[in-house]
Amino acid sequence: MNRQKLAFLLLPLLLTTPVFAGTVYVPYSGDVMLGGQHYQTMIWLSNDYPDILGLAETYFIPSFQDGTVRAEGDTGVENWLAPGATRVISSAGARGMLEIEASSEVYVQARLVPVGQEIANAQGVELPVISSDNVVPANTKVQLLGWERKNDGADAYSNFGLVNLGHDNANCLVDIYRGTGEVVLADVLLTFNPLSHNQFDNVLSLLGETEASEWRFGISCDQPTLPYLSIYYPSTGSITFIEGAASGKSELQRPLTGVSSEFDYISDLPIEGWGGIEVGPFLDSSGVEFHGVPQPVGGFKPIKINGVEYAKGVSWYPLWGHTPYMEFRLDGQYAVFTSVVRIDDHFFNHYEWAVVEESTGRWIRLERPSDGFRGSERSNPIRIGAAANYRIIGDGEVLYQSGEIYAYGEPEVIEIDVRGVDILRLQLNPDGTEQLNAPHRRGLTRARLVKRCSWHDMISFGDAKVFRAR
Numbered sequence: 001m002n003r004q005k006l007a008f009l010l011l012p013l014l015l016t017t018p019v020f021a022g023t024v025y026v027p028y029s030g031d032v033m034l035g036g037q038h039y040q041t042m043i044w045l046s047n048d049y050p051d052i053l054g055l056a057e058t059y060f061i062p063s064f065q066d067g068t069v070r071a072e073g074d075t076g077v078e079n080w081l082a083p084g085a086t087r088v089i090s091s092a093g094a095r096g097m098l099e100i101e102a103s104s105e106v107y108v109q110a111r112l113v114p115v116g117q118e119i120a121n122a123q124g125v126e127l128p129v130i131s132s133d134n135v136v137p138a139n140t141k142v143q144l145l146g147w148e149r150k151n152d153g154a155d156a157y158s159n160f161g162l163v164n165l166g167h168d169n170a171n172c173l174v175d176i177y178r179g180t181g182e183v184v185l186a187d188v189l190l191t192f193n194p195l196s197h198n199q200f201d202n203v204l205s206l207l208g209e210t211e212a213s214e215w216r217f218g219i220s221c222d223q224p225t226l227p228y229l230s231i232y233y234p235s236t237g238s239i240t241f242i243e244g245a246a247s248g249k250s251e252l253q254r255p256l257t258g259v260s261s262e263f264d265y266i267s268d269l270p271i272e273g274w275g276g277i278e279v280g281p282f283l284d285s286s287g288v289e290f291h292g293v294p295q296p297v298g299g300f301k302p303i304k305i306n307g308v309e310y311a312k313g314v315s316w317y318p319l320w321g322h323t324p325y326m327e328f329r330l331d332g333q334y335a336v337f338t339s340v341v342r343i344d345d346h347f348f349n350h351y352e353w354a355v356v357e358e359s360t361g362r363w364i365r366l367e368r369p370s371d372g373f374r375g376s377e378r379s380n381p382i383r384i385g386a387a388a389n390y391r392i393i394g395d396g397e398v399l400y401q402s403g404e405i406y407a408y409g410e411p412e413v414i415e416i417d418v419r420g421v422d423i424l425r426l427q428l429n430p431d432g433t434e435q436l437n438a439p440h441r442r443g444l445t446r447a448r449l450v451k452r453c454s455w456h457d458m459i460s461f462g463d464a465k466v467f468r469a470r
Contacts, residue, residue, distance in 0.1 A: 023101050025130040026110040027163055027197050029230065030063075030095030035237025038115040041091035041127060043098060047081035049105040054081035056106050058089065062096040067195030068167050081106065097163060097197035112239060125241050128226060134243075135165050135224045142244030144229040147215035149204040158215075159230045161199040164192045166223025173221075176207075179214030192225075199230075219244065256417055258470045259335040265312045266337075266464040269328045272423055274316075276324035281316040286344045286460060303460045304345040305411045310462030314426070315344060325393075325427035330418060330466060337392065337418045339464035341402070342411035389429050390459060394421035411462075419469055428459055 032039040047054030059076030061067035076099065079087055089098070100108060111124030128134060136142055150156040164170040170192040176184040184207065192198050204212050219227045229242040267283040274281055286301045302309040316324060392400040392414070400416050418424060 027097045028091045031093045043089040044109045046086040046107040050084050054106045055103045057101040059099040066193040130226050141220040142246050144217040148213045152210045155235045157202040159201045160203045161228045163226045164196050167194050170221045170223035175218040260468040260470050263465045263467040272327035272329045274326045277316045281326050303462045305342045305462045313462040313464045315460035327425045334466040335419045335469040336467045337416045340411050340462040344460040391427045393425040
């Protein structure tokens, strides 16, 4: 939710201004009179290049009108910007939206500002510059939070706006709730013209409300849109502008409390035990490719994940059909375990597959074809046939279960809370059955291939370390 307030004595806003190459839209709220002060929408166009002209073609679309209907050849107004220059466009009392087709050197910013101030000192609340970055995709529900109406609108009233960026009618379902959760209206269908700006003033009065607070509107449209809420406070002369709030998954992580900056590498800690491992574990290296014919190849090499070498870490070959693991003693002294995890790079530069023929138990090595793979595999220059996955276990409790990991793509960067853990286990999960007759298994369609070879699935934990608890 983007929520900012404007009052007479606010300091000028210091806002990051976006730069665009392509088409953007700015909604005009029209002239606003609050507390004896007149406000209007103003747009700044700035050419950041010191030695070339910038171009921003503008076309005004009045509110509620179909912005796709235009006179033939009407592209609007050309705004040429001298090198390093800035141009200001005023709404001049209009309500609607401005279409801006900007070249890549042009920055765009919009604000609702008090009229009569010098431009350089103009205060204001930022208005959205709508682009593909902030538009709400079709069939995505957002919430407009914080609706209010006080003292029959003399102290506060709320306006609902929606910009339809689609070039067809937008059919929107709207749910309205009181702050207590009571449903006021459900599944109300509203239809908006193609490419249009639509604003409805003092909406809660239309619902017969004279006093209301913390209402919310849930909105979902079948076109890309930008719903918004503006709250005017006539008695104080301030304005709040609110864009839709969405829910979803965040990849950000909050810092763990009670963590010291002091750490130890896992490979330097006592190994409590290990099992189900064909060869290894290897500390601070990626081991050897011991199945080479006629003799071993490779030798001990630094752990290498996605082209990055790590001086410290652990790695090992799993044993086919088993659940290999390594255990390290922490004795409850540490707070967090971190590592970069993936199948090691080295073992996929030469051989792509190793499989077992079920009838004979014979090992078969498959070399990656020089012309790459066929079908969907072609986009993966380094590919293993099935995924590996692993668990981080502390004193018998699963602390983390990975998804599928391969020998290509980005590695996993993990940060696991291990406070109070005495024994930390790094464990690979059992192999799964291969898909038969995959298109890139050339010349082996007669063999029934059921398991992938363990020794080409070496997992490496690069830069694996544990941070001490405070």
